[in-house]
Amino acid sequence: MPDAPRRDTRGIVDADGLFSRVRFRRHAPAEALRPYLEHYWLIDWDLPEPYASHVVPHPSVNVVFRSDAGPGGSGEVAGVAPELFGTKLEGRGRVCGVQFRPGGFRPFAPEHPVAEWTGRRLPLHEVFPRAADAAEPILAPDDEHARVAALDAFLLGLSPVPDPRADLTMGLVDRIREDRSIRRVAAFADAQGLSVRALQRLFTAYVGVGPKWVILRYRIHEALERAESASDVDWADLAAELGYADQAHLVRDFTATVGVPPTAYGAR
Template identity: 75%
Template sequence: MAATPRSDTRGIVDASGLMSRVCFRRHLPAEPLRPYLEHYWLIDWDLPEPYATHVVPHPSVNVVFQRYGDREPLGEVAGIGLDLFSKKLEGRGRVCGVQFRPGGFRPFTPERPVADWTGLRLPLEDVFADAGAPGTLDKAPEAVLGPDDEHARVAALDAFLLRLGPDPDPQADLAMALVDRIRTDRTIRRVSAFARAEGLSVRALQRLFASYVGVGPKWIILRYRIHEALQRAESERAESEQAVDWAALAADLGYADQAHLVRDFTATVGVPPTAYARG
């Protein structure tokens, strides 16, 4: 497990624009939670004019606590987003989020397959109905968002999640390991070959991912390709970087040709990669 939280901006569209407008930090959770979580992410902003942020979601469930202006704080579970996520930030606000590892959310809600939450954003009580003492879920948003000290917010997130479990599950461990393999190994391009290499049938792999991850292995392979292409396009926007060789990147990511990469990137992000790189 990592000793520090991830520092990349994979998935964030116009990452430099967002980071120049908000205070964005990541923190590791308490030790017992680290097998299941990527990190906590904290954002604060005070903007003179609105800014629209866009994210190509990871194959991760998030628990999100948020406060916008003087509105009441709220908490929700965000299942894996299948489409580009967009949010307009304006005035003052604060968000404290929990990004679970792909496959790491099921131990906190063992009675339901993770695919049940995919594409949905639900109030905490709709997902954790039987968790904790009465009133725990109602009090959680203020407990997390109230402190100005970010370490106190992290401690509140730890306390909230430790009250929920998790229940150890070898199948969750397997799902997390398989997704990590897809994320780090660019040679994994076909679900059938991946399943065979792992000693599973394609159907068994798909069932595991539906129950514990929330999306299929083919979707994850494609999503990580887009994350890589987005990060390379983001780097090209910096004057010090050389232009991306999109044909070479397409081949490196396992596409048949550059046109297929352009098609998937445009469908996900909304503009072709070369246009995005030009800003």
């Protein structure tokens, strides 16, 4: 696992708009937690007017602590969100979030298939009954490194159970994210020595969504980041680069996921 969290903006809609309004940082977790986590993400804001933030979610479970949800703040487990996710930020507040690697949450809740959380946001105590009072010590410190240390202590206290099938799943998702040549579930399953059915069962139990969904989502993330960073994207070339049959297929998937066509998004 890398020692430093990634620095890309993949999945964030209107990243420039968000970063101009909030302080957004990522931090690496403690060494013992890195096999399971992507990173911690911290947001602080003090806004003169409300702002709606939108994200095209990763195939990841998140644990999210918010200070603007009552005395002491709140914590929740957010399963993989199949659709575009939006949240409203207003006034003053902070969020401390944990993004798990796809497949990395199951060792913390081994009794439940991860698909049980897909599309749901549950109060933390419903998943981890002994963690009902976890939010305040995580959110209270003004020093962000103290917040990171509190997140480390919280997760280490949950005592994740090592699971070879979780390790296998995390490795498979990493390959999908990094290798653009992976386009079809059947070919990918065969290359891993698995049947399509076995691969789908593994992803349902450990990621929460199927392998086809993961393949498509990572391609849309890349298209979104290209649209965010350049105004002259050749969408036909990008469609071919990402493995789409033609530009129309990319435009259709992008529009269905983000809500506007890629050319309209880039023109913003």
